[in-house]
Amino acid sequence: MRKQDLFRLCLQNLLRKRSRTFLTVLGVVIGGCSIVIMVSLGIGMKEAQDKLLAELGDLTIITVTAPRGGRGKVKLDDALVARLKKLDGAVAVMPRQTLDTESLRLYAGSAKRYVADWVPVTGLDAAGMEAMGFRLEKGERMTKTGDVVVGQYAAYSFRDTLRPAGSDMVDRWSAGWNEETGRMNDPPPAYFDPMKETLTLEAQNGEYKASLTLKPVGLAREDYSKGSETGEGLLMDLKDLKALTEKLHLNKKGASPYQSVLVKASSISRVADLEKRIRALGCATESMESIRAPMEKEARQKQMMLGGLGAISLVVAAIGITNTMVMSISERTKEIGVMKALGCYVRDIRALFLAEAGCIGLMGGLVSCVISFTGGFIANIVALGGPSPETMRLALLGGEGPARVCVTPPWLLVFAVVFSVLIGLGSGYYPAGKAVRIPALEAIKSD
Numbered sequence: 001m002r003k004q005d006l007f008r009l010c011l012q013n014l015l016r017k018r019s020r021t022f023l024t025v026l027g028v029v030i031g032g033c034s035i036v037i038m039v040s041l042g043i044g045m046k047e048a049q050d051k052l053l054a055e056l057g058d059l060t061i062i063t064v065t066a067p068r069g070g071r072g073k074v075k076l077d078d079a080l081v082a083r084l085k086k087l088d089g090a091v092a093v094m095p096r097q098t099l100d101t102e103s104l105r106l107y108a109g110s111a112k113r114y115v116a117d118w119v120p121v122t123g124l125d126a127a128g129m130e131a132m133g134f135r136l137e138k139g140e141r142m143t144k145t146g147d148v149v150v151g152q153y154a155a156y157s158f159r160d161t162l163r164p165a166g167s168d169m170v171d172r173w174s175a176g177w178n179e180e181t182g183r184m185n186d187p188p189p190a191y192f193d194p195m196k197e198t199l200t201l202e203a204q205n206g207e208y209k210a211s212l213t214l215k216p217v218g219l220a221r222e223d224y225s226k227g228s229e230t231g232e233g234l235l236m237d238l239k240d241l242k243a244l245t246e247k248l249h250l251n252k253k254g255a256s257p258y259q260s261v262l263v264k265a266s267s268i269s270r271v272a273d274l275e276k277r278i279r280a281l282g283c284a285t286e287s288m289e290s291i292r293a294p295m296e297k298e299a300r301q302k303q304m305m306l307g308g309l310g311a312i313s314l315v316v317a318a319i320g321i322t323n324t325m326v327m328s329i330s331e332r333t334k335e336i337g338v339m340k341a342l343g344c345y346v347r348d349i350r351a352l353f354l355a356e357a358g359c360i361g362l363m364g365g366l367v368s369c370v371i372s373f374t375g376g377f378i379a380n381i382v383a384l385g386g387p388s389p390e391t392m393r394l395a396l397l398g399g400e401g402p403a404r405v406c407v408t409p410p411w412l413l414v415f416a417v418v419f420s421v422l423i424g425l426g427s428g429y430y431p432a433g434k435a436v437r438i439p440a441l442e443a444i445k446s447d
Contacts, residue, residue: 026364033375038309059225060265063260063261093264094262138218149216321424325427368416
């Protein structure tokens with residue numbers, strides 16, 4: 001039998017009982033919509049979790065510290081930094097030292113008008129900032145002695161000495177939360193632009209005092225995975241900080257030269273393994289992996305659960321296809337006998353019934369994809385605040401801003417169609433086998 005004849009007979013037989021075919025296809029549509037929408041909701045939850053974690057900072061950063069309680073003989077020194085750089089999966093290693101002193105003040109403006117009573121100050125290797133993933137809102141990294149990078153919101157730590165107490169600082173949180181964007185509104189302007197001011201750092205450690213003039217050359221982007229100083233403090237070159245700690249006599253004999261070391265993994269999937277190997281060296285570690293891994297596991301479980309619920313609907317649809325085909329064979333017994341009597345090959349009879357079942361699955365899969373994609377698109381637009389060119393773009397492509405409720409990737413639509421066709425073929429296998437086993441003479445004699 002030619003393929004054209006097979007296709008023509010398939011359509012004729014399906015259209016012969018339109019109501020039954022429609023209801024069977026409807027069952028596949030409901031099953032296909034269930035699996036696509038359920039999995040899309042699971043992917044949407046995963047996207048929301050990823051955006052939430054991304055706001056917390058770089059997920060590939062591991063903070064290495066000495067064991068708590070002074071256990072072990074591990075020192076955070078250059079020798080350890082060299083060993084960390086040799087670890088497989090570590091793409092960047094940066095030692096950090098925080099200025100820890102009794103008193104620290106930062107001044108800005110003429111006549112020291114603006115004062116910050118406490119600002120976190122951290123020294124690091126300026127040359128390695130780019131490799132470690134430090135980002136700047138504007139400006140550049142430190143290149144000369146006295147250069148510093150200011151935290152993104154460090155200016156809000158200053159009070160205006162010419163204003164009365166209680167109203168002498170700008171509250172960066174006063175702008176409130178934006179429900180449409182899902183994030184804080186832009187804060188009100190600070191009293192001054194830190195990039196346009198020369199800063200004076202005054203520190204004291206007992207009887208020792210030090211004063212240092214600093215020139216801001218860059219404004220860091222806030223990233224708490226790399227330290228709070230990226231948001232509210234100062235970053236200076238490690239050599240400058242060491243010189244300052246020597247003036248203040250903060251260097252204790254036998255102490256580690258660094259308080260912590262940042263290690264950047266090559267990817268999120270390498271963080272857990274890299275942490276294990278760092279701990280094997282006797283160090284303590286901190287990272288976002290302890291938060292990310294349980295959230296990812298939970299999202300994966302929800303995806304499997306939702307996908308399983310959708311698959312159950314398709315199984316029910318498969319039973320409906322099987323029932324339809326069995327009924328069709330019972331009604332077309334004489335037709336099958338005539339086909340055999342005319343010399344039609346058994347494989348052609350089997351192919352005809354399998355084609356009918358496959359067409360039911362194909363039609364149901366295609367319609368379910370259109371309905372599911374359209375429904376998810378509308379749900380995203382509603383969740384993003386209503387129809388507009390921007391929300392339509394976000395609902396379709398995603399991007400920065402609120403997470404989508406329902407994310408339907410192209411592979412899921414292709415999978416739904418292929419799976420529906422396979423369900424149809426699998427459901428038609430038994431009825432097709434039953435059809436080819438009917439004896440030709442008995443089929444012709446049947447009423």
